[in-house]
Amino acid sequence: MKRLLSWVVLVPLTILSTAQQFPTGKSLIEKVDKNMSANTRISLSRMEITTSRGNRTLEAKTWTEGDEKSFTEYLAPAREKGTKMLKTDEQLWIFSPSTDRVIQISGHMLRQSVMGSDLSYEDMMNDTPLLEQYAATVDAVEIRDGRNCWVVTLTAVKPDVGYYMQKMWIDQERYIPLQIEMYSKSGKLLKKIEMTDVKRIQGRWFPMTMVYRDMLKKGGGTRMTFLELQLDAALPDGIFTKSSLR
Amino acid sequence: MLKFLFNGLLRDKSRSLLPVIIVTVGVMITVFLHAYLTGVLTDSIEVSAKLTTGHVKVTTYGYEQNSSQQPNEFAMDDVEQLVEELNRDYPDIEWAERILFGGLLDAPDSTGATRAQGNVSGAGVRLIGSDAEIERMDLQTKLFSGRFPEQPGEILMSNDLFVRMKLAPGDVVTLISSSMYGDMAMYNFTVCGTLHFGVAALDKGMIIADIADIRRALYMEGAAGEVLGFFPEYYDDELGLQLQTEFNSARLDKEDAYSLVLTPMSKAEGIDFLISYSNYAGLVVILIFVFAMSIVLWNAGLLGGLRRYGEFGLRLAIGETKHEAYASLVGEAVLIGLIGSVIGTAFGLLLSYLMQHYGLDASSMIKDSTLMMPTVFRARITPETYFIGFIPGVLSTVIGAMLAGIGIYKRQTAHLFKELEA
16 A cells, blocks of 8 residues: 555656756747847758659758848759749748749748748748747657757647647757657648758857658658858848849 | 231221320430430530540559649650650550649739739640641630630630730730649740630630640640540540550559559549440430330220220130230230331431531530530430330330230139120
């Protein structure tokens, strides 16, 4: 009887004390934001897309301000060269040099893939801070890429979010996510992002390679590598205007 | 015996005239209805074949598995070579490459900004340098205004969409769609003509351009989503299924999404029901008429039986067996059925021929149809039409006579003279 009593009392206490060692989901996400968010960012990136039809490699230069504004110019291959994309608060515009047209991407077109990659325009457009869309809880400690990670589950608190649930594996020391999984409301895994090649850039930890996988596609995923990255750099005047697209 | 029965029928008109008239009318309706249904259903199948499915369709396995999404990422490469091979292996079949796609059509204002947009479903078919597809798809009758593309970069669009987007002939529009690689593709076209299909789904937002332009627009050089095969005449399901077995056993590998698969029209989504229905339409018509006419002829037989009550009594009384009397009644029915069927088939064929030749213009009745149907309903006389009427014609008279003649067996020979005296 004594043995049983000790189990009844001790096991919940142990679980409670373990849970108390976990940081709150909110504090973790805030730390990740603080580490990764910069006021401005200029990057040169390479996107390697592996589809069932073959591989494609694109190069692009991107200017970013906060989470809301970004301007991307595609540099290669020749077919995409000169294509520009402008994302402002709630709108996304694309300039295609072959048609000499600036078109706003909206409605169901937002669900299309960006340049055939595993990313959709909708993914690009989602700039609402995570904590405004999700409730975060820390569930466990797991090892990813040989590093201790907090496993954080984000559950939507708003009805109109792109993914109902996300799971993040956050590096306990560097406060960067090493893996993100995005799920539908039914629990189906829709997308997966793996971050590797973590480097210290201007005092911040940053994953230089991200592999996106659209789990509904049969392709081999999209590897995005930052070739150059400048944080908090000065941006050209007027870059986030429609006139800069042409 | 046959001559005896025949003379009996000729001399006693009250025994034969009404049943022959009933059979004639029934058979005439059966023959006409069968030819009419065959014609309308065959034409509906042909309209679907020519516009969308072909009699057979060659695609990749991946494309076939997701065909409702028109997944051009599973398009076939080196289509020119494939068509050469198909022409060599199946010389009696005409092959046509097509690309189907969905997207958005965007019309700019004077500054180049978006003025109007519309969702479109499109088809890339060979329009420049050959009239085969224009004739096959009957586009000449669907051309509402303007002309067919003559230069690269020209497009035909549904007139409803043209009006909705407030376009004018010669306006430039931008097609925004998905390329074969899954990325967004944009391409400028000049509107050269408008089409009116009479089918709501197509009139809502159909665009058609030369396949070479669509290849450039969707980065599909040398590729096509589908290669459609057309038989010399109408769809033949037996041949379609035979080709499927032959082609797929040689080319299909279900582990490889890019291996080729041939799909006959009867296996195409949405058309399978129409073809099955068409196959059973004749049977349905026959069953309905056998049932209805048997009831009418049963009643006629009962009336005749009552009238001939005394005659049968006398025949039984002078020694004819019940079997012989019953057999002669059924024999008369066979003769009546045959005579009525011949006359009815002749009239039915005449009506069917008129309907086949002149047709019924139903374009005003089906102007916003959701089905792909012919605008002129025509009957179609097939070898079946010549004998289909004989089945209900003979069967119903025989069944009617057999039912009515059951009374013969209920007569008591012992009471016959009493009945006759009375």
